[in-house]
Amino acid sequence: MTNECKKGRNLKNSKSDMVNLTKNVDQKDDLKYNRRAFLKTAAGASIALGLSTVPFSVRAMMGMAEEENERVEIGRLDQLGEGESMTFNYPTDNDPAILVHTVNGDLVAYNSACTHLMCPVFYKKEEDILLCPCHKGYFDVNNGQPVEGPPQRELPLIEIEVENGIVYATGRKYRHG
Amino acid sequence: MDKKMCWILIFVTIAVNVVMVQWTVESYLGQEFNQVVIYSGISVVSAFIAFFVFLNWRKLEYAEENQQ
Structure with missing residues (x-):
């Protein structure tokens, strides 16, 4: 192979010996599916996987900058008997959300x-679950x-x-316990 | 670094990145943003390693061919 066809070394008209094997009836497949193409695909897959996490970290950094959750009144405690939910x-x-x-x-x-799958959950008093x-x-x-x-x-x-018989929501934890 | 080592490193980076994608998504869904940034950083570094190792492999692979 010469430097003249360096850019087209995996093309059909390449002068590479690898490409122009005599009596090669599967030349097209040999050009597409070979050791070099395999490693190129593997490297590309690795890079794509690595970069696919970037949007998550960008969103995460935006999420970290968000304000803390505010305190919100849910309801009066005396209106929620034991075994009940709202x-x-x-x-x-x-x-x-559900308060139990x-x-x-x-x-x-x-x-x-x-x-x-995001369906709403309910409190089952009989089984406390x-x-x-x-x-x-x-x-x-x-x-x-x-x-x-x-x-x-x-x-x-x-x-x-x-506080004073009123239930407030003050924050949220995704991972706990 | 010889060509065999390049192959090994590229496949190691694939394994690392697959795990990091999984952990990043899990952490993101759990709103553990500090961990998302850490895992994503590891993943991007791994991707760069894969890229530079690939460039090195390409140099070795085609230099060998040019010598023939």
Whole structure:
């Protein structure tokens, strides 16, 4: 091979011996699928995979710059008996959430979109558990962790405070427990 | 660095990047933004390593051919 055809060394009219093997009936395939092409594809795949994470880090840096969640009133505690639940939205109107007064007397709140396919979860008083009826996903009401069914991640925990009989949402944790 | 080492390094970077993509997405969904930046940084460095190793391999591969 000479330097004259350096740029076209993998083309059909190349002067490379590799390309112009005599009686090569599979010349087209040999040009496309060979050791060199394989490594080039592998390197390209590695670079593409590496760069595909950049948008996530850009969004993450934008997310880090966002303001802390504000304190929002959910409702009055005396209107929520033990074994009952109520829905609200936190931190935005597009984030449905559920406040549960468990049969043990604890107050817990989670975003109620199931971490499987975003169906709303409900509190099942008889079993003291959170249920997603779409695909029978169950979450532990005490910590929001999935205990049965397809969900793999816990429900986002909403931090609450009770002051003068009024329940407030003060923050949200995605990873907890 | 010989050509065999280039092959090894490129495949190691693929393995690293696959794992980093998985961890980045998991961390992003969990809103663990500090970890997203760390994993993404590792992934980008790995991608650059793959690129420069590939350039090195190409130099060696075609230099050998030119000598023939």
